[in-house]
Amino acid sequence: MTFNFLSPVSDEVLAHNELLTPQALGKKLKIHSKAHGLPDLDNVKIAIIGVLENRNDINYMGSEVELDSIRKVFYNLFPGNWYTNVADLGDILKGDAVGDTYFALRTTITILLEKKIIPVILGGSQDLTYPNYRAYDSICPMVNVVSVDSNFDLGDSTLPIKNNSYLGKIILEQPYNLFNYSTIGYQTYFNSQEEIDLMEKLYFEAYRLGEVSKSISLVEPVMRDAHIVSVDLKAIKASEVSKEQKYSPNGLDGKEICAIARYAGISNKVSSFGVYEYQHSKDDHITAMLVAQIIWYFIEGVNCRVSENVLSDSVNYQKYNVLIDDDELIFYKSKKTGRWWIEIPFLPDVNNKLKKHTLLPCMHEDYLEATQGKIPERWYKAYKKNSF
Incomplete structure (x- = not known):
């Protein structure tokens, strides 16, 4: 199987990359370009994939997903003392229907997992976690999902999937591969009591924002047991992000979300990591930089993994x-x-x-x-x- 669904990184980003210092991260990446095609993935440990799909966002009003601003600031960062090779495989474009995009993402992630490559997914609406989860159907019989989110996203599973109801689909649709689900940083007033009770009834784990902020280290064992980590940028407080991204005055701050990303990277079990709900706007440097730093800290964590049995x-x-x-x-x-x-x-x-x-x-x-x-x-x- 090949990566038929990926379009190359834009010429604008590549032109920006040409101007960077040789020590910059963008100069160290293996990049999917129009001129050279897909890079050789031998010895690649981490692959970045953009997914330009947001039509299942409950607030979708026709806006497009734009990830070039994230790539520009990410390329401009400097790598740590890393031994892992990182590739940027470009973007999965919107399909004719959302289901087509899901199929493309699921297929791409499955191929990467089979190659022992960790996909880092940039979205797009958080319902993309569902095809990410389904990519494990032939890979792992029991899957643990961790969501960094202010909401549980259980929703009404009888209705078509949306970014606020994808978890209900994961729980109730066959094959039943979900073993554990954990939410990091939920805020009680954004979740109905019925949802909170259901999380308890299913013996899922939920950590309130106050618990996480008081002791960020409690996230480490949760991440150590995760296969899939899904980050909703709405979990970050409004003062940390740009105008279009603001959701709540309360939430995780920049240092906390980067620490959480590093814990996810350090986990030997985490094999896919996604950052979702990015809302691009003009002159949006702050949110793009924060997402770039989240990815940087995840990669840093992967480089700090210690094999233990x-x-x-x-x-x-x-x-x-x-x-x-x-x-x-x-x-x-x-x-x-x-x-x-x-x-x-x-x-x-x-x-x-x-x-x-x-x-x-x-x-x-x-x-x-x-x-x-x-x-x-x-x-x-x-x-x-x-x-x-």
């Missing part, structure tokens, strides 16, 4: 057993990175999704609370999901 490498891990009533909780701590995991037991009498013991990323605080007789909430929810 707790269950097959007992020498480099400390094991802790904690008794709480009739439950024995087993924790592991990496001697290499200091990261923690908790074991989720296999339930042999239940037709669950786990076929063996598995490990759930957690924090040191979870272990400390367990020693005080409190069962960690992440462990409880994962255990209950496997009891269905």
Whole structure:
């Protein structure tokens, strides 16, 4: 299969790139151009894809998605001490129907995943997370999705998919590959009580904006367990973005969203990362720069990945057993990175999704609370999901 759906990076962006210093990031990328075609993807670890689709935005009024401003400022940044090769594969244009765009994106991501290349998707409306998720149908039997968003986007799954209802489609449409869904930075007043109750009933994870801002490190174990990370720019507070992008006076600030992107990059499991709901406007330098820095920090995180396999490498891990009533909780701590995991037991009498013991990323605080007789909430929810 080939990348038939990708159009090259615009000549305007390439002309801008020619003027940059040789040390600039744009000079280090493998770029899909009209003149040279698709680059060789051998040894490429990360591939940027733009998707110019926003027709399923509930507020769609005919506006076009424009990503050149993001590329210009991204190319102008300087790379870190990176060892990974990055490619910019250009854009997927709007299809005749939105479903055509979905098919193109799903197919493209599937090819990249098969090549062990991490796609970084730039959108476009956040419903593009749905074809991103569907790209895993033939790749991974259980998929964990993390959304950085002020809303849950459950919506009414009986209606056609929109950017505020794509999660409902992911949950209810076959094949059922979703194991866990987590929302980072949700704001209660943007979500109905029925949606909040449903998240609890499904044992999904939801972290309020206040929790995240108080302790950004709680995001790390959530990201460590994610396959797909989807960032809605509406989760960022209005003071951090340009006029067209403003959504709420409350939200994540620039440092927090970049820290979250880096946590996503560091995760060995995250294999696709998307930034959505970009609203271009004239003289929009601030939002474009923020998106560029989000991508930069994700790539930085990927370059900081440390391979760890707790269950097959007992020498480099400390094991802790904690008794709480009739439950024995087993924790592991990496001697290499200091990261923690908790074991989720296999339930042999239940037709669950786990076929063996598995490990759930957690924090040191979870272990400390367990020693005080409190069962960690992440462990409880994962255990209950496997009891269905």
